[in-house]
Amino acid sequence: MKTSGLDKIIENGIKVLLEIFPDEKYLYFPLLYSAIIWAVKRPKEWKKQVFSWQVWVNPDRLQTKPDAFILEFFKNDSSLAREYEQEIKGNDLKTLREAFLRLYPLVGLEDPFLSGLFFEELESKDFRRIVKTFDERVRKAKKDISVPENQTYFIESLKTLDDEVLSLSTQIISESKVRKAIARILKKQIGKKYE
Amino acid sequence: MNNPVSNNLKKNKFGKGLKFCIGIYLSLCLLIFSSCVSHLKEAKFYYDQGEGHLRLYQTEEAMASFKKAVEEAEIKVKNHASAQLYMVKGLSEIRLELWEEAERSFLKAFSLGYEKGEEWAKELSLFGLASTMEEFGLEDSALKVYEGILGRSNLTPMTVLAAQKYMDISLKKALQMPEPECKKELMKLIGKAEKLTEKDLSCGYFHYVQSQIYSHLGRYRKSFEEAVMAKELGLPSEEIARDNDLQIIFCYKELKSICSPGEWDTFQKIYSRWVKKWHWKDSVTPHWKTR
Numbered sequence: 001m002k003t004s005g006l007d008k009i010i011e012n013g014i015k016v017l018l019e020i021f022p023d024e025k026y027l028y029f030p031l032l033y034s035a036i037i038w039a040v041k042r043p044k045e046w047k048k049q050v051f052s053w054q055v056w057v058n059p060d061r062l063q064t065k066p067d068a069f070i071l072e073f074f075k076n077d078s079s080l081a082r083e084y085e086q087e088i089k090g091n092d093l094k095t096l097r098e099a100f101l102r103l104y105p106l107v108g109l110e111d112p113f114l115s116g117l118f119f120e121e122l123e124s125k126d127f128r129r130i131v132k133t134f135d136e137r138v139r140k141a142k143k144d145i146s147v148p149e150n151q152t153y154f155i156e157s158l159k160t161l162d163d164e165v166l167s168l169s170t171q172i173i174s175e176s177k178v179r180k181a182i183a184r185i186l187k188k189q190i191g192k193k194y195e
Numbered sequence: 196m197n198n199p200v201s202n203n204l205k206k207n208k209f210g211k212g213l214k215f216c217i218g219i220y221l222s223l224c225l226l227i228f229s230s231c232v233s234h235l236k237e238a239k240f241y242y243d244q245g246e247g248h249l250r251l252y253q254t255e256e257a258m259a260s261f262k263k264a265v266e267e268a269e270i271k272v273k274n275h276a277s278a279q280l281y282m283v284k285g286l287s288e289i290r291l292e293l294w295e296e297a298e299r300s301f302l303k304a305f306s307l308g309y310e311k312g313e314e315w316a317k318e319l320s321l322f323g324l325a326s327t328m329e330e331f332g333l334e335d336s337a338l339k340v341y342e343g344i345l346g347r348s349n350l351t352p353m354t355v356l357a358a359q360k361y362m363d364i365s366l367k368k369a370l371q372m373p374e375p376e377c378k379k380e381l382m383k384l385i386g387k388a389e390k391l392t393e394k395d396l397s398c399g400y401f402h403y404v405q406s407q408i409y410s411h412l413g414r415y416r417k418s419f420e421e422a423v424m425a426k427e428l429g430l431p432s433e434e435i436a437r438d439n440d441l442q443i444i445f446c447y448k449e450l451k452s453i454c455s456p457g458e459w460d461t462f463q464k465i466y467s468r469w470v471k472k473w474h475w476k477d478s479v480t481p482h483w484k485t486r
């Protein structure tokens with residue numbers, strides 16, 4: 001199946017060449033050979049390129065802040081200061097630190113995604129509800145985000161494949177194999193009809 | 196006898212034939228391109244796109260891209276498994292907080308093995324595996340891995356990643372210690388952070404790390420200077436840049452309360468120049484702040 005696929009491509013190539021250059025049979029071999037070898041070599045180069053394409057992870061910000069920073073965060077925002085008045089007075093840093101982990105990205109850094117997700121709570125200044133439901137809602141929201149159907153900007157030429165020729169591509173593995181196939185088919189076709 | 200008309204005809208035919216042949220084999224070539232490694236390219240593409248969105252605080256788009264990367268990888272690992280493909284899958288799963296799946300992906304990547312020239316991918320997989328270990332409560336083991344990467348990696352992006360994780364866990368541990376040990380630990384950390392900065396003075400993130408640790412030590416002037424350096428050199432994401440801005444403001448406020456009037460006057464002049472340069476609304480309001 002795979003070999004016949006290669007044979008078919010060579011045979012088609014010969015048919016075309018016979019029509020265009022009926023008298024220049026000496027061109028058939030170099031033309032077919034160079035074109036197919038080019039096609040054989042390119043995936044190797046491409047593979048090398050893809051494997052050497054390095055992807056990285058963005059580092060995150062440092063999450064662990066000093067107590068003074070956390071206290072300042074709660075004192076600085078009047079709504080937060082009102083809501084956490086008791087904890088600030090009592091220097092309850094355990095509670096404040098826990099709340100800070102959820103509220104700092106929203107109130108401090110103004111994360112657009114989180115601001116949208118907790119819009120109502122932010123409007124009503126219901127900070128404790130944000131803290132209570134934060135982990136679960138963020139996890140759920142991330143899970144529910146759907147993947148767009150069409151990402152048109154992606155290289156379309158890589159998308160549609162023909163399985164038969166795909167299987168052929170794994171068959172074309174060496175130059176000698178291609179050379180032998182061309183020689184065999186050329187001899188068969190040209191020899192039979194024209195010699 | 197040479198006939199010019201016939202020669203031209205032949206040349207035209209030759210040109211057309213050549214084009215036709217190239218056409219045939221170009222089609223073949225495209226199909227071959229799309230075979231065994233395109234899945235990796237696609238998965239990498241979507242993963243990279245996701246990280247790009249994250250840098251810009253575009254969480255929704257980032258999550259969609261990571262999902263697409265996982266989707267691409269899942270379809271293709273069945274027939275064309277490779278360590279890099281599992282690595283990309285694992286990294287995307289971490290971003291999607293699919294910790295168990297991520298751990299499985301990294302273990303699979305290691306079982307397939309990395310070839311020469313793929314050291315970066317191997318280190319990244321190790322980092323990913325350590326992140327999943329950390330998530331499952333094996334903080335000490337993860338810390339050792341981060342420390343190992345920090346000590347031996349020659350790849351700056353890897354050092355940056357390991358530094359962030361190592362410093363964050365170490366700071367958390369230090370804050371749980373009683374006062375003298377805590378300070379000792381913080382001094383140790385600042386020493387490490389300084390070494391990182393010396394290694395690569397132009398890396399804004401290392402200055403950011405230093406600034407954060409100085410802040411824990413209550414050395415606000417140093418923290419301020421390092422944060423300014425970080426801002427000027429550039430930081431890897433909008434989130435970190437904003438965090439760094441808030442660090443600058445925090446230092447400004449703390450210095451205001453501890454400086455002598457003369458010191459404060461000098462500092463304020465310097466600070467005002469920076470605020471003007473950054474186009475902040477005022478001394479305590481960065482341009483991005485809306486609340």
